Amino acid sequence: MERRACSSLVHRRFLDTGLPPREERVGRCRRDRARHHARADRRRARPHLWRANLDRPLLWNRRHRRAPRRLARLLDPRPHSCHTSIDDDLRENGLGYTAKLGLHGRYGGYALVTGAARGIGRAFATYLAADGFDLLLVDREASETEALAEELAAKHGIDTRALICDLAEPGLLAKAEEWAKTYEIGLLVNNAGISLLDPFFDIPLDAHLATLDVNCRATLLLTYVVGQSMTSRGRGGIIIVSSASALSGSPYFCHYAATKGYGLNLAAGLWSELRGSGVDALAVCPGMTDTKPVQDQGLGDDLPFYVPLAGPEPVALAALRALGKQPALIPTWADRMSAGLLSKLLPRGWTLSIMKRSIEKMRR
Structure with a gap:
């Protein structure tokens, strides 16, 4: 009787304190231990998911420790029944399988895809061709655009059209309406842009107006005309390539950062407005990217540690993976760290002073 009373008292004590009985607690410990070993096995089997590589889009970090299974399947490089590996040339870019x-x-x-001849636009076109899209490649560089169209058509067996066009010209609206009527456009990538590195008042007014036409007016016209046909069909995707400089502004890139802020806010508003309609919108805000304008201006040669230089392929891949999931994206892990430091933690005046000193150092 004493044992039963003692056992009953102990059991009541556990109930009163909110703790479960010993058998249940032991069972929970065993289950937790089994889950821990299972997670360790998964880490050993797929180590690429657990390493943050600065050259890749962010695949895994602390907030993804309990990521859903569908994310793991999406990032798993091994072929599944529903996954088909893309071509070897993309694997050789450092992005893995x-x-x-x-x-x-x-x-x-x-x-x-606008601005498709080189850089981020070329990376978008390459990934979309591998995914099975027919392509409309818009750029003013005729030879490079036509060569890319022929290359992707031969490699993937898709229909590619090189549309040679200067997005700053006045007749863009008529061309956009013609493209929307002739082709069923399911995905629009507003990538083309003009970037000028100089003091604001040293740049001619005509150059400022051309920047405004390409970065804002062309984005508005294409998004409006093509987006109308998407909403009528009930499906589609719109990507606007903005810039991390749109988050806080930038000295010596004053007008460029202002125009990129337009694209960021346009895409974010459309993402909210079109939710549930089948049409997705996304603003991509890359930091310093290894593209031709950066190479021509010599900005990638002597960067400070807090200004990472990303390749165009990780930017495009991260954007395509994020489309339909969020309104805006800073594509790489290093850019997110830099943007968090400069745009969130520090006062804007400090951020602009740091950026000014960095750009002046790179311009020397």
Whole structure:
């Protein structure tokens, strides 16, 4: 009787203190231990998910420790029954074995990419061709655009059209309406842009107006005309390539940062407005990227530690993976750290002073 009373008292004590009985606590410990070993096995089997590589989009960090299974399947480089590996040339870019994105099945039709001849636009076109999209490549560089169109058509067996066009010209609206009527455009990538590095008042007014036409007016016209046909069909995707400089402004890039802020806010507003309609919108805000304007201006040669230089391929891949999931994206882990330091933690005056000193040092 004493044992039963003691056992009953102990059991009541656990109940009164909110603790479960010993058997249940032991069972929980065993289950937790089994889960821990299972997680360790998964880490050993797929170590690429647990390493933050500065050359890749962010695949894994602390907030993803309990990521859903579908994220792990999306990032898993091994082939699944529903995943098909893309071509070897993309694997050689340092991005590893990448599964098809499945965007063509979601949006269908053609993908229209502006500024497609080189840099981030070329990376977008390459990934979208591998995903099965027919392509409309818009650029003013005729030879490079036509060569890329022929290369992707031969490699992937898709229909590619090189649309040679200067987005700053007055007749862009008529051309955009013609493209929207002729082709079923399922994905629009507003990537083309003009970047001028100089003191604001040293740049001619005509150059400022051309920057405004390409970075804002062309983005508005294409988004409006193509987006109308997307909403009528009930599906589509719109990507606007903005810049991390849009988050806080930038000395010597004053007008460029202002125009990129327009694209950021346009895409974020459309993301909220079009939710549930089948049309997705995303603003991509990369930091310093290894593209031709950066190379021509010599900005990538002597960067401070807090200004990482990303390749165009990680930027494009991260944007395509994030489309439909969030309104805006800073594509790489290093850019997120830099933007968090300069745009969130420090006062804006300090941020602009740091950026000014850095740009002046790079311009010497």
